[in-house]
Amino acid sequence: MQLPLFTHNKSHTRKKNKKDQRSKDRLVIILFLLPALTLFFLFVIYPIFRSIYYSMFDWKGFGPAVDFIGLGNYKKILNDAVFLKSIKNVLLIITLSLSLQLPIALILAVLVGRDLPGRSFFRTVFFLPYVLSEVNTGIMWMLLYNPDPERGFLNSILVLIGLQPVTWLADMNVVIYAVFITLTWKYFGFHMMLYLTGFQNIPREIEEAARIDGANAVQNFFRITLPLLSSTIKTSVYMSVLGSIQQFVLIWVMTRGGPVNASETMATYMYRFGFVRFQLGYGAAVAIIMFILCMIFSLFYQALTRKPDYLSGL
Amino acid sequence: MGKYMHLPRWMKKIPQRMIVYIFLIMASVLILIPIVILLFGSVKTTGQMYSHPYSIPNPPYWDNIRSILRTPSFWNMLRNSLVVMIATTLGTVGICSLTAFVFARLQFRGKNFFYNLFTIGLMFPINVAILPVYFVLRQIEQTGIPMINTLWGVILVQIAFQLSGNIMILKGFFTAVPSELQDAAYMDGCSHFNFFWRIMLPLVKPSLTAVGSLVMIASWNDLLVPLVILNSNQLWTLPLGTMQFQGQYGQDLALISAFVALSAIPTIIFYFIAEKQIVSGLTAGAVKG
Numbered sequence: 006m007q008l009p010l011f012t013h014n015k016s017h018t019r020k021k022n023k024k025d026q027r028s029k030d031r032l033v034i035i036l037f038l039l040p041a042l043t044l045f046f047l048f049v050i051y052p053i054f055r056s057i058y059y060s061m062f063d064w065k066g067f068g069p070a071v072d073f074i075g076l077g078n079y080k081k082i083l084n085d086a087v088f089l090k091s092i093k094n095v096l097l098i099i100t101l102s103l104s105l106q107l108p109i110a111l112i113l114a115v116l117v118g119r120d121l122p123g124r125s126f127f128r129t130v131f132f133l134p135y136v137l138s139e140v141n142t143g144i145m146w147m148l149l150y151n152p153d154p155e156r157g158f159l160n161s162i163l164v165l166i167g168l169q170p171v172t173w174l175a176d177m178n179v180v181i182y183a184v185f186i187t188l189t190w191k192y193f194g195f196h197m198m199l200y201l202t203g204f205q206n207i208p209r210e211i212e213e214a215a216r217i218d219g220a221n222a223v224q225n226f227f228r229i230t231l232p233l234l235s236s237t238i239k240t241s242v243y244m245s246v247l248g249s250i251q252q253f254v255l256i257w258v259m260t261r262g263g264p265v266n267a268s269e270t271m272a273t274y275m276y277r278f279g280f281v282r283f284q285l286g287y288g289a290a291v292a293i294i295m296f297i298l299c300m301i302f303s304l305f306y307q308a309l310t311r312k313p314d315y316l317s318g319l
Numbered sequence: 320m321g322k323y324m325h326l327p328r329w330m331k332k333i334p335q336r337m338i339v340y341i342f343l344i345m346a347s348v349l350i351l352i353p354i355v356i357l358l359f360g361s362v363k364t365t366g367q368m369y370s371h372p373y374s375i376p377n378p379p380y381w382d383n384i385r386s387i388l389r390t391p392s393f394w395n396m397l398r399n400s401l402v403v404m405i406a407t408t409l410g411t412v413g414i415c416s417l418t419a420f421v422f423a424r425l426q427f428r429g430k431n432f433f434y435n436l437f438t439i440g441l442m443f444p445i446n447v448a449i450l451p452v453y454f455v456l457r458q459i460e461q462t463g464i465p466m467i468n469t470l471w472g473v474i475l476v477q478i479a480f481q482l483s484g485n486i487m488i489l490k491g492f493f494t495a496v497p498s499e500l501q502d503a504a505y506m507d508g509c510s511h512f513n514f515f516w517r518i519m520l521p522l523v524k525p526s527l528t529a530v531g532s533l534v535m536i537a538s539w540n541d542l543l544v545p546l547v548i549l550n551s552n553q554l555w556t557l558p559l560g561t562m563q564f565q566g567q568y569g570q571d572l573a574l575i576s577a578f579v580a581l582s583a584i585p586t587i588i589f590y591f592i593a594e595k596q597i598v599s600g601l602t603a604g605a606v607k608g
């Protein structure tokens with residue numbers, strides 16, 4: 006007779022405990038998430054909607070936005086030759102990064118390899134530019150790009166080997182390539198570091214086995230190392246493209262997007278309209294276009310390659 | 320077998336290794352040239368900088384460095400940069416570990432929704448978001464809470480844009496801690512907070528320092544947020560001051576070099592001390608999660 010009563014009692018208190026526990030859990034979860042959610046909503050999510058709103062006004066920032074023009078700003082942007090030039094420049098930087106910067110990083114990672122004596126020295130040197138600020142990097146390279154062969158290192162070398170000096174940052178046809186050289190100097194080490202970590206995740210036994218089966222170094226690299234590195238390469242491509250889309254500080258410091266918009270990117274274009282000319286509605290529309298491009302690329306790339314590695318296993 | 324009799328394997332590798340070293344040394348020289356020219360330039364006179372821009376300064380001329388170190392505004396910028404960096408780093412690591420812990424260890428409705436929400440941050444980096452963020456700062460300012468032209472505003476915005484990536488990285492680390500530990504702790508009557516504070520945090524400490532050192536560098540080097548938020552030169556951080564200094568003394572290459580060297584040297588020293596943490600934080604973010 007007592008047994009059912011006993012169990013009943015027990016299950017009753019357990020239920021009550023469980024309920025207490027649950028509301029306690031909920032409180033903990035809310036308190037733990039609150040700081041992040043507050044900041045995230047205030048400075049990331051809400052600004053997106055705020056910008057969408059402002060992007061439909063012709064608004065110079067004085068007083069409230071009243072001149073509603075619908076999609077007028079977007080139409081104007083997409084017909085502006087300077088904006089189209091900035092997209093072209095971004096595409097050029099992406100193309101050059103994927104075809105030169107990442108392969109250089111991969112080659113150097115292979116050379117540094119896994120057990121070369123002194124590898125940590127080279128690793129440290131190659132990664133050093135990545136930790137320097139973009140401002141300092143930009144100013145450093147402006148010294149090198151000084152057009153006067155007496156003062157600029159690069160031109161002094163050109164003259165030394167009998168070539169004509171180039172006015173790097175002042176030449177409309179050269180400036181974007183000069184910027185790209187600086188970008189490569191600064192960022193290849195980041196990608197090299199990714200590849201080096203990727204190598205470490207490849208079991209040595211596989212390469213060992215292939216060698217015993219008679220594969221030479223080149224076959225080993227293309228048939229084994231590269232395929233096994235593919236998820237790291239996907240990540241590195243993703244970061245490189247997303248980074249190129251939003252390139253700003255280095256270019257702003259070195260050229261301000263000039264000469265005559267020759268090195269304009271979308272981010273410098275937005276900055277110019279938003280913070281220099283104070284056409285805030287127009288600038289907001291540029292920001293939204295950039296956001297959409299980043300999002301389309303991310304979703305498209307994720308669908309194409311499954312998740313980028315850097316989101317997987319999370 | 321006869322093949323191995325002639326030469327031991329390490330000796331056979333020598334010519335191959337030589338070529339590798341030649342390549343790597345050439346690449347290292349290319350990487351170091353800009354930095355070395357800058358450091359040389361920082362201890363030259365303006366005249367030397369014009370006549371021999373890339374020779375070794377002999378004897379070094381310290382006056383430019385000394386005169387910058389004597390200006391109060393340099394120390395002011397250094398202080399501002401330090402305040403922002405420390406606050407941003409502590410804030411980011413603290414807030415992200417709380418959030419990551421919840422996502423990794425607790426169950427609740429809407430978890431996936433909130434987690435996916437944070438991934439939006441990855442597609443909306445600060446270089447794209449800066450103008451939208453500026454709108455909101457102005458709006459907050461209108462309600463009477465000062466945001467523009469305060470270090471506080473810079474710190475909050477920097478933290479907000481560090482959240483997405485670092486929450487994901489830390490969530491990975493928290494998930495990796497075996498769940499038996501959690502069961503045992505809760506069996507012994509441990510509360511969520513105590514479990515988080517006394518067991519989880521000490522266990523993931525190496526990851527926290529890795530994440531922290533990356534945030535430190537990002538905050539220390541950041542130009543865009545201070546550029547947009549800070550107007551008064553009393554509040555300028557080092558990168559912002561460097562850019563303004565370059566605009567003002569653009570012709571005096573030696574003085575500029577000295578200024579850039581002084582603002583770059585702390586980063587370089589920090590890098591040499593914390594290279595392991597920086598690299599592991601970075602590759603954790605990008606490769607493993």
